[in-house]
Amino acid sequence: MSDIAIAEVGAADGSENSRQADWVPIHFDLRDTWFPVAFSADIGTQAVRRIVHAQPYYLWRDRGRLRAAEFRPDQLEPLRRSATAFTGGTGHYPVTERYGYVWAWYGNSDNADLALNPCIPFLPVDGSKIPRYTQRTVRFDAASPLSVENLIDLTHADFLHANAIGDGRCESDIVEVQSTSETVTRTRIVTRKSVAPVMRWIGGVRAKYQDLRAVLHVHLRNNLAISYPSFSSGYAIPNVQPFVPVGRHRSRVDQTNYTVAAPAPFRWLMPRISYVIQPQDNAVLRPQNERYFDADGRRDLSSRFDAPGNRYRLLMRRLAERQRQGDFSYAADANPSADISVVLGMNG
């Protein structure tokens, strides 16, 4: 990677972090949002347990009807009286199915609103015809915000993932950040980069160089990362990485690498790149997560390359602060279900 320019620096410059209280990614518990807690295809008549923060979600289908409850189906009746405010005392969470995922509401169930369900423009809304090979479950050994930060952070790829991702040599590399009160969008434009080995050998890209335009759009409340990297020559490899917090130490990601437009066998093999990358990320995330529990007051140092990540930190803190003061509403600049195909740079 070379020559990164950060557009629109503002509060997200390298020193942002030293002016504020320290970043504690382990203590975020943002509410009133839809979490993609499972692939639709994984839920049948047998109940499975998923966890959001520390809250259990039992998922199953009852005569075709999708259920999401605080208790196992056989214990629903005896335990219903101890149901929490997450289900409004009913034991049942608001739940819906879109884009091949089961989405369950986390927060005040009175505020559950389908209009707040995020839009993923490249996936079929009804989830039909999403091939199983595009869906893969990976686990991050860190709190969700720390894992999202790893995804936003481009500069680690040259070191931690050098073997899988390539040498990062290119003519120019520009990174821009935009945000709303509920989202961060990072756009990266790389021109004349050498083709990644994996694309050259199994991806059928014969050219020596390619251009890349990669947009990463992150919803803050539910740590949902929607990504649209488009290569020319080459193709787009759109993907969804929902970081579902499973407590303060781990996150679960049911990712969809929607490679259907890519040639075979790349289409099938590319989603498996997580098997290489994932252990590399976890090797750093594991000790990192532990150290964010340290109360020694030493703040992280940053460089200008951390601007996108520091913007994310700032926005997360603001959102958490608003929620601490009892404001769970979505501000006027936020509309999770808005069509983001233009934001992602689809259609060229």
Add this chain to the structure above:
Amino acid sequence: MGDGQWWAVSLTEAVGNNKPLSVVCEGEELVLFRNAAGRAFALEDRCPHRRVPLSPGVLTPGGLQCPYHGWTFDGASGVCREIPNLHADERVPSRHAARAFLVAEADGFIHVWRGSGAPTGVLPSAAYRPIGREYSGSAVVNIVHGTYLETMLDGPECLLAFPGVTITDFFLGDPRREGEHLVLDRGGVWKGKGIGPAFVRDHPLVLRTRVPLAGGAIFVELLTAAEVPLVTIFIASTANRRGTTSLNWRGFRHAHHAPGAPFAWRLRRTAGRAPFEVLPEVKGKSIAALRVAPSLELATSRMRQGAECRGEHNE
């Protein structure tokens, strides 16, 4: 005495210039490495950028490069010398630094200075003067550091072994203060000789353990009844994480003849086998069963030593 302490944290040969070594000293994670010229350095094993351990990083001519984003830290100062992809005219702010520790290498050990005061006193290994072939090793034992030191007084047979020798728990006197150590002698007998340890008229061997009042430098000597040294061991100990203890040791056999030594002892010597063993695992059952005896003196001696350091006088 300043507010700090030298600690021997690793064997010299454990740190090369191709790969950093992670160690723990007083519960804190450190990374040790050498530059091409062979000079040893110690940094906190924590990158100030995003807190990941530096020890899986790469050694470069500029220092130690973090495995996550490639910031490179100077070994002596801890200052970040390089952030990848910065323009030639961009400077790294000088506060961008990892915590660095003062290092002294001597007697086959790498020592680090921990504390706020300026380094004082002699290195813990200074009293260790090997003659001839050495035997060394490292281990992490499942016992709290303070208990390890106490056990070295109450029951060193739970922590050490000398093949051919039975260490008894018959203390020869009470612990006495010698410099910064509490010293205790106990009787020992050759295995398979005579009527057994409880009935010997005089112990043919003496085991002398020196336990530090501060820091982790333990000395052990096996002596003849006439106090001629047969074996000397220096064990550098310090608290590791989660109630465990890190050990690094070196020891040697003296050239003196051991009168009355059984054939097996002489055979080991001829074969060049180690005359001692620092146990890499401790048995909970034996340690739990140990009676608290000479270690009672540790607390009072430490208190007295603390008062001396503060310049108080006890009449």
